[in-house]
Amino acid sequence: MKISINWLQDFIPSFSPNIASLVDQLTFSGLEVEDVASPTLPDERVVVGLVEDVQPHPDADRLKVCRVDVGSDEPLQIVCGASNVAQGMKVPVATIGSRLTTASGESFVIKKSKLRGQRSFGMICAADELGLGDDHSGIMVLDSSWQTGKPLASYLQSDTILDIAVTPNRPDVLSHLGIAREIAGIRGLTLPKAAEFDFNRSGTIVQIDDPESCPYYTAVVIRNVRVAESPSWLKDRLEGIGVRSKNNVVDITNYILHALGQPLHAFDLSKIHEERVVVRSDIGSEFRVINKESVVLQPGMPVICDSHKPVAVAGVMGGDDSSVSGATTDILLESAYFDSSAVRRSARLLGLSTDSSYRFERGTDPGNVAYASKVAVRMILDLCGGEVIAAEEAGSLPSPPPDVALRPLRANALLGTAIAEEKMISMLEHIGFRVSSRDGAAIIFAVPSFRVDVLQEIDLIEEVARLEGYNNIASSEKMVSSYPQARSFPEYFPDHLRSVMIALQFREVLTNPLMTRQEAQLFSSRCVAALNPISEGLEVLRPSLVPAMLKVVAHNIRHGNRDLRFFEIARAFRSGALDPSSTDPLNGFEEHEFLTFVLTGSRSPLNWSESAEKVDIFDMKGGVEMLLRKLNLLDKSSLNIYNDTTLSIDIDWMDGDKPCVLRAGTLTSAEQALLDAFDIDQPVFFAEIDLRVLEQCFSREVSYESPSRYPVVQRDLSFILPSVVTVKALLDCVRRSDDMIRSADVFDVFERETGDGSTERRVAVSIAMVDPSGTLKEDTISSIIQVVVGNAESELGAVIRQV
Template identity: 30%
Template sequence: MKFTLSWLKTHLATDADLPTILRTLNAIGLEVEGVENPADRLGGFKIAKVLTAEPHPQADKLQVLTVDHGDGAPLQVVCGAPNARAGLVGVFGTEGAVVPANGMVLKKTAIRGVESNGMMCSTRELELGDDHDGIIELEPHAPVGQVYADWAGLNDPVIDVSVTPNRQDCMGVRGIARDLAAAGLGTLNAIIVPEIAGVGPGPDVRTDDTDGCPAFFARTVRGVTNGASPEWMARRLKAIGQKPISTLVDITNYIMFDLGRPLHVYDMATLKGGLVARKGNAGEQVLALNGKSYTVDETMTVIADDAAVHDIGGIMGGEHSGAQDGTTDVLIECAYFTPERIAMTGQKLALTSDARGRFERGVDPAFLDDGLSIATSLVVSLCGGTPSEATRAGTPPVAAKIVSYDPGRCLTLAGVDVPADEQRRILASLGFTVTGSDGGFEYQDGVPVSVAADWAIAVPSWRRDVDGWPDIVEEVVRIVGLGQVPSTPLPRVPGVARPTATPEQLVERRVRRTAAARGLAEAINWSFLSEKEAAAMGGGDWTLANPISEDLKVMRPSLLPGLLAATRRNVDRSATSVRLFELGRRYFRQGERATAGFVLAGEKVARGWQNGKAQGFDAFDAKAEVIALLAAAGAPVANLQNFGEVSAAYHPGQSGTLRLGPKVVLAEYGVLHPSLARQFGLSGTVVAGEIFLDAIPGKRKAGFMRAPYAPPPLQAVKRDFAFVVPDRVEADALVRSVKGADKKAIVDVRLFDVFVGPGVDDGHKSLAIEVTLQPGEKSFSQEELEAISAAVVKAAQKLGGSLRG
């Protein structure tokens, strides 16, 4: 639901500024989705006057204008608009302004050899309309030099709020203003309903489908003159994204957004006989206003005359009977359609409209007469004509709804203690009528006895969502502010168990969620293996004396055999990319070991037009998964060291282990040994990894805690170094050595290039690293940077490295 700030203030008398209004809307449950001010992008466009207009010396269709823009000497502008002439007052884009239609930044330029400063603009270029036949022409007395948006009244923020399905009353600007007034942001202006002195009988309308259309009110206006709607109405409709069409059509749209009351106007010249709201006949066709034909059936309500169907009741009118430029006599329809019928029809036809969005929520059934009178008054005042009496067919469902209420329930249900008189004020400002006693004490035999309050609350006709006293509590708390509701934990009732997850189980939960979030599917395999599978992993420590079968005889020493068998089953069923993980136990003489394992096989990136060739997994993919899962488990990944010694299950040179020191192995990863992959029926490159959760150092009793976020006060400094080191030196060793060169200043070291070739001696390689330095309370001086650089070079020299020349 969109509306402008000035539009809101036609219903709400308030001095509140825009930020206050936005905060209040959010506080009372009308979530603000966005705010946009058209003037923000038109600040560089001013009112200017064309002083002279001469032909361009190099182009027949161009003119050279001299433009007074109210700021200094006149400027020369090249313009191709046919209506450009001396004396014209228009809109001028100054140098540096951005044209809304195409994003072009205006600057001084030469057009066919003639200097041009800025641009005279059309309506379309400023996205204020579709006219592009010429530049904008303003009234001769428009103030030259003033920002056009300010003069034209475009400095009017557009507010977009999200209206929940139960708040049908806020599908109009007036309903939103009512809520803000109830929240103390001003006073709701009285709505003026004109008295229409009709001439002659009303139109012939009736309803034969009281289930779908209980009430059908209508009035004719003869002798109207249709045309463009007034500027104030067109401006408001355009601001919320509605295209002005004609005065008659725009009036119905304006009332729908202003008051939440959809209407429809028929051209009486196209009607044959009276109008009736009835059920559709199977196979009947309606050419709707959107240019599409729809087939209705007997479950839908339509508006028809003696010859054809003209309207899908409450959703969309017909194309051939709508008001046109030459329309002189109109019939204004103001009907009530049941929400259930509207919703069902819209779903069947896959047809949405602004009218449907309101009718299926439920419009005010008591507003038919008033809505018809307001619409008639606007038609007569803007288009002329003579109105008839109103015809009222059927009866709208306006039965009173009374809710019994005790104001003390606000505290017991919502936990917010709102005084009874404040609750009464809030409800009254929302349109509820409150009668009854406020309670208190009365004396019985001289003894004071507490008497509960007993209110009878009449629900307004526009609030069909309010059914019982909890809804009344919701209204009170909503206006007081949802932020006032305390966050109070519910007491634990007897029989409800307390959390029983151990720290180890919580770690497994985090690892499981992280693996799933990274695109791995969880597998659950047997904890038993065949002797052959166990031997492939170095053998198992535990053999069952009475196994279920020979294939389930050994307690698994690794999770990989089960995952590899599952991978084979997926590949056999034409899976092109397999990403599996498992959390479980490995079994050794020393006991059970909590472990997470994964296998990646097949295509990492599928073959397509962008890459042409499918890409497989490699050892670096396995390393990335291992590091991510270790981080989820709470391991200090920044302190891990990479070692090459791994079990025989992995391919030498394409695998590694991550450790905390030489002895504490937290994970191993890499490309599986080809012989192991073949043993499980897999071809191609298969990568895998295992994280030894039991080896991760335990956390403090406080549990898994992230370090508090402490943004650095100054911007980091990055320096690149390239070192020539012997082939035997691992990149990880160089990174760790450089990190230790100045632990206070160096916060990160990253390898970004490895080079072997011309300029590098045989038996050596070039490693390029990026060192990130973080200043503390003050920026680094040149001397400090030189000292840190010297320390970095010295750290590399300890490994036999030297700066690359």
């Protein structure tokens, strides 16, 4: 935001700052000054000239030959290409020898020249050629009262422009009034004079159909105005901060916005049907805004309409058809209070950003609406003429901000200061706060309407720190911090999981939780839509981490990185069933944390000594198993076939004394249709695991069992299994048959067609047994084998083929 020092002096007449000290004062109070610009005045040889005659160039259609009086003995002949040059104008003339420096820093000297055969003894200048702005639409037109031949610099005020970075929580300083209030305090200000009239509530001019988006609206009808060029002082004010002058009416509305922080809009009353405006939010149509662009209005956007059509997007931009032009004689001046979220939504959806929307989005001062309108009316009557025919208001201003309590002892404890209570009160009263009462050790402050950001005690403490000056608060000599002796799980389980995945050679990625609806619906129909999406591509919350992960994979493949091992730990969101009895604001929504990791490309880096092999589903299965092993869950887990492309990850768990199986996640080979949707041309394998299940089952405690001092005995058994029985069920049956069975593993599977057309499946299992108290004897081994065989036959219908 650009602030003019000369403009600040309108609010603080005695203000004559040391710029370096002012920059420090503002910066240490939380308003960082990013740049200081002090425009250089034109060369002394650039003088005020009077155009005495203008003739067309005999050999060039776009050039004109001008005779210009510059106060010397004879007028100068100057060839000019500006379309707006005319006889009788006062213009800036760079005489021979003048050195000009443009706004871009380019410097050149004016010399005698010949243009298409005509001699030229100087240059009639535009604003940008003098370094006085970026306007190159035509030559500068000077005030007719300025003396011919006198240096232009003698009529120009030297100004300094500060470029201040304003944080989103400080809309009160988005104006010269706001900055002046920070510098001089509420009592040191001189405010502009306002016109004297009252608003009525007749309802003949204004109607509000959407009070939620527009709580308060004022309109003033002024007839017989004269729309013309603005006086030089007004143009200088605006152009000094980079705002181009339009005409006197429009310039006054821009002046009020930058002076007082209240956006205004002036309509051509003759273009308002029935001379009446209505604030509505049910319009869905195409609309041409004042910058000549066509936008599509949607229901829910607050719009200013007449009795037939929209005439402005509320708080954002006016319409082209109803804008003020040179033919305008009657105007309707709007000053309103619009809801910040409604304006923000309209601006984002329409792709429009204006000085007006910038302020409404952050929150304007409701107490400033009527005053700003009256100041603008006084300026219009002074500069444009006319008379006020009607002034009307509708709706009501929002309630004053609630009082906030400040405990001085608490403020000093937080800041590490010893600021006196009286000084805190004085500092806060200086910028508009007022002590309303006391409650024990707390001081109750009334919050001014322009401080929409102050809601609780910590906000007042921040104000105290800011006004004291951050550079005046001593840094602590000794910082005391406490750290836990040891991290406990699952409190830090996601961090532990990250370290495990990094140890397994996966790289972490971070993706946006918002995505397109089309991408999200590839994985779930239970999408949670954003109420106010910042763009079309970020309209729903992710129901899964996989879509964004696949986009990362596609991006890397397009850039030549095909061998990828990525993981992400983040939350996914889905809509769920509503509980009618619940008062939880998140009722009907589900939010869970997941671990997702992907594999694609080659199994190992390219090497001359071995051929490149691509990863497959078994590499992904091995990655999942390694993760489970690191979490001490492998012996409790199993990977089971879920469908043709997916394995389920299941963990055995004891719910109290009742055994159960928890579904931890899935391991999937991405289908071709999914790969095509993300423009991926190679196989991709991914796993998605629910962190809740991993945390629930994970135990940091590792039980140690010393190796047996006695030999391990191994026996191999071959079973014929019914087709409906899984191999996992057989292994589970074998393992629980006796405590001495240390492990059971499949080492062979054989299938063959039988004579009756059925398929016979043989599974060979190796069983390891050990007795921690002594060497196993043959009769003990035989009894264990008999129990295994008996359990397999009785529970599963398996037939033993060989013992």
